Amino acid sequence: MTTAPLPDPAGDSALLRLDDVGKTYRSGNLEVEALRHVTLSVAAGDYVAVMGPSGSGKSTLMHILGCLDVPTTGTYLLAGEDVSTMREDQLADVRNRRVGFVFQQFNLLPTMPAWRNVELPLVYAGMHRAERRERAVEALARVGLADRVDHRPGELSGGQQQRVSVARALVTEPTLILADEPTGNLDSHSTEDVLSLFHELHDQGRTIVLITHEHDVAAQARRQVQIRDGRLLDATLAGAR
Ligand code: ADP
Numbered sequence: 563m564t565t566a567p568l569p570d571p572a573g574d575s576a577l578l579r580l581d582d583v584g585k586t587y588r589s590g591n592l593e594v595e596a597l598r599h600v601t602l603s604v605a606a607g608d609y610v611a612v613m614g615p616s617g618s619g620k621s622t623l624m625h626i627l628g629c630l631d632v633p634t635t636g637t638y639l640l641a642g643e644d645v646s647t648m649r650e651d652q653l654a655d656v657r658n659r660r661v662g663f664v665f666q667q668f669n670l671l672p673t674m675p676a677w678r679n680v681e682l683p684l685v686y687a688g689m690h691r692a693e694r695r696e697r698a699v700e701a702l703a704r705v706g707l708a709d710r711v712d713h714r715p716g717e718l719s720g721g722q723q724q725r726v727s728v729a730r731a732l733v734t735e736p737t738l739i740l741a742d743e744p745t746g747n748l749d750s751h752s753t754e755d756v757l758s759l760f761h762e763l764h765d766q767g768r769t770i771v772l773i774t775h776e777h778d779v780a781a782q783a784r785r786q787v788q789i790r791d792g793r794l795l796d797a798t799l800a801g802a803r
């Protein structure tokens with residue numbers, strides 16, 4: 563199924579466009595409506611915080627935005643491409659080309675030095691080894707870890723580990739950076755560290771969607787969107803219906 567482009571409140575610069583998206587999880591005869599009628603546009607270069615309590619649908623929204631999952635209903639356009647009806651292999655391709663992920667738990671491989679963790683997305687992209695290493699080292703330098711490229715995660719602080727995972731998110735030069743509770747496991751000093759890194763990335767023109775339940779973290783973004791019980795609250799929306 564293909565969908566014609568919809569009228570767009572964010573104009574032609576909309577990088578992400580969700581239109582009336584719903585997501586229902588089914589296990590056995592139990593159904594959970596994790597997202598309901600979600601309509602949201604995010605312009606290229608924007609920095610948006612998605613805020614909501616535990617269980618409100620934040621991670622589900624992130625999975626859809628990051629092409630880790632598809633909506634049950636509605637459409638999702640990423641850079642003009644309708645990804646809501648793609649097969650898993652197509653989604654994997656879009657994900658690898660367009661999205662960099664940062665997770666609360668860092669998700670680093672403990673036995674690998676920082677640079678090997680950072681180069682992983684380039685392995686999946688089929689790049690040659692020497693170029694991968696060069697790019698990984700460069701990405702680590704961009705997050706202030708030029709002197710830690712050979713350290714394993716266990717030899718780094720929490721804040722440094724999260725910077726490694728930001729470098730891993732950046733190494734493919736993604737269109738979109740998606741962060742799910744990236745400061746959830748960090749002390750206040752490391753939180754500031756990671757947030758100032760996001761500021762730099764935003765200043766460099768990157769598009770960031772940051773998911774958090776912390777107000778002071780969300781306040782760092784240019785725009786806040788509230789989610790409750792799978793619905794976006796109207797007042798926070800550009801182009802809400
Ligand atoms: P948040 O990230 O805001 O805590 P989630 O998106 O993880 O919220 O979850 C939203 C709702 O969907 C919750 O009620 C949760 O229990 C349910 N849910 C999330 N993932 C699944 C799944 N894979 N299967 C069934 N229910 C799920």
Ligand code: MG
Nearest residue numbers: 620621622742
């Ligand atoms: Mg979550």
